[in-house]
Amino acid sequence: MDKDRKVYKKVSRVTGVADRDRKTHRKTEQGKILPERDKRPDSDKKKDKTPGRKDYGPDRKTDYGRCPVMKKCGGCRYVGMSYGEQLKIKQKTVEKLLGGYGKMDKIIGMEQPEHYRNKVHAVFDFQKGRGIISGIYKEGTHDVVPVEECLLEDRKADQIIGSVRELAGSFKIKAYDEDTGYGLLRHVLIRVGHATGQIMVVLVLGSPILPSKNNFVKALCKLHPEITTIVLNVNNKKTSMVLGDKEHVLYGKGYIEDVLCGRTFRISSKSFYQVNAVQTEKLYGKAAEYACLTGKETVIDAYCGIGTIGLAVAGHVKKVIGVELNQSAVRDAVANAKINGIKNADFYQNDAGRFMIQLAETKETVDVVFMDPPRSGSTEEFMDALVMLAPDRVVYISCNPETLARDLGYLAKKSRYRAVRITPVDMFPFTDNIETICLLTKEKG
Ligand code: SAH
Numbered sequence: 001m002d003k004d005r006k007v008y009k010k011v012s013r014v015t016g017v018a019d020r021d022r023k024t025h026r027k028t029e030q031g032k033i034l035p036e037r038d039k040r041p042d043s044d045k046k047k048d049k050t051p052g053r054k055d056y057g058p059d060r061k062t063d064y065g066r067c068p069v070m071k072k073c074g075g076c077r078y079v080g081m082s083y084g085e086q087l088k089i090k091q092k093t094v095e096k097l098l099g100g101y102g103k104m105d106k107i108i109g110m111e112q113p114e115h116y117r118n119k120v121h122a123v124f125d126f127q128k129g130r131g132i133i134s135g136i137y138k139e140g141t142h143d144v145v146p147v148e149e150c151l152l153e154d155r156k157a158d159q160i161i162g163s164v165r166e167l168a169g170s171f172k173i174k175a176y177d178e179d180t181g182y183g184l185l186r187h188v189l190i191r192v193g194h195a196t197g198q199i200m201v202v203l204v205l206g207s208p209i210l211p212s213k214n215n216f217v218k219a220l221c222k223l224h225p226e227i228t229t230i231v232l233n234v235n236n237k238k239t240s241m242v243l244g245d246k247e248h249v250l251y252g253k254g255y256i257e258d259v260l261c262g263r264t265f266r267i268s269s270k271s272f273y274q275v276n277a278v279q280t281e282k283l284y285g286k287a288a289e290y291a292c293l294t295g296k297e298t299v300i301d302a303y304c305g306i307g308t309i310g311l312a313v314a315g316h317v318k319k320v321i322g323v324e325l326n327q328s329a330v331r332d333a334v335a336n337a338k339i340n341g342i343k344n345a346d347f348y349q350n351d352a353g354r355f356m357i358q359l360a361e362t363k364e365t366v367d368v369v370f371m372d373p374p375r376s377g378s379t380e381e382f383m384d385a386l387v388m389l390a391p392d393r394v395v396y397i398s399c400n401p402e403t404l405a406r407d408l409g410y411l412a413k414k415s416r417y418r419a420v421r422i423t424p425v426d427m428f429p430f431t432d433n434i435e436t437i438c439l440l441t442k443e444k445g
Helices: 003-012 022-029 042-048 083-098 155-170 213-223 277-291 308-316 327-339 352-361 380-389 401-414
Strands: 119-127 131-137 144-146 185-192 199-205 227-234 246-251 255-260 263-268 298-302 319-324 345-349 368-371 393-398 417-425 435-442
Touching: 083 401, 083 417, 083 435, 119 144, 119 155, 131 155, 155 185, 155 199, 155 213, 199 255, 213 227, 213 246, 227 255, 255 277, 263 308, 263 327, 277 308, 277 368, 277 393, 277 417, 277 435, 298 308, 298 352, 308 319, 308 327, 308 345, 308 368, 319 327, 319 352, 327 345, 352 380, 368 380, 380 401, 393 401, 401 417, 401 435
Parallel strands: 199 227, 298 319, 298 368, 319 345, 368 393
Antiparallel strands: 119 131, 119 185, 131 144, 185 199, 227 246, 255 263, 393 435, 417 435
């Protein structure tokens, strides 16, 4: 096993929140970056406030200097590099891996590539002389590195994490010790609705009883009135997964809502939701463009999460069929169809490959397949069924260009599907993760 895989395997154990992008998860949810203090003269700083200056957008120069936890975290591989340079590297990487498969468009970057993460995680620990600390796991270990603020994460979320830590101290709540199982507070997970500003705080505890729970909730909400819900998740297992199975709502509805592509989406703690809402709208816009919808199509939204892609295009198609493995996400997807008054979308909880085979056996006519698998990519089972269903267009969204290349290679060998358009979208600035969207159609002949 090579070194990288070893680190990946080891660290991937500490995740466990629904997140298809384990690598990003490792590098960003655990990867917190502190920008160095701005050392430029005040006169220069003032200029930065002018909107439309060229230091916004992909060409601007960013000098974040060295992050104090950069080496320990490993999240922001590109910190200290201008955003334009980051995009160039990503473009080159994708071209190298996928250029042979189809026409490559220019990467879609962000206008303001910082603090984009709407899902933020911190782990708690106890340090002699310091008391309770919150932060990240040092890369490849279970040692906690204290962190206050991160270049990638939503600022409000980082402030809330600080408040949870301080309140834990004043309420005499002990940090959970992974080795002994002693203590209570293990992790906190924050989710922020980019458009709605709704905030969910998930307190992950080693046992179900939070002493003075009402006062704790009251105190936290008083410090941050923008919190709309607080969930207590119980994880009493000797595991590195963040979330346990059981949870109950301490305050609010138990989920947040966000607005994306004009639709409202309910998001529960265990459901996947794209971490960068600004870029997600661009990604889904591209997906709709590639799908060329006329209103007559039956479309499949495979690996659909909470139904975002299918529901975003539901008004432009005859029927949406969504499939997703995670039960909580499917529940959210069904609720999301209802919230938005969408009646032409059905969601199924199943393995996407198995579901596609069953669908192919029913001889259902499918015109477009959106597929958005996890980092590991799709499966041969899924792709064989896809070929049997024979949709006119396949829109493949991928957070791992290596598995995308593998899958495009498989389809090229086994079928007439060929990539005709490929666009990288930068969903994860400052990290080396790359999102790519690809349109496949059947080659004639
Ligand atoms: N399209 C959604 C979700 C993409 S993330 C969005 O844009 O938000 C990938 C999703 O695939 C996750 O929700 C994950 O739970 C789901 N998944 C992982 N393995 C799966 C499988 N074998 N079958 C179906 N869904 C799966």
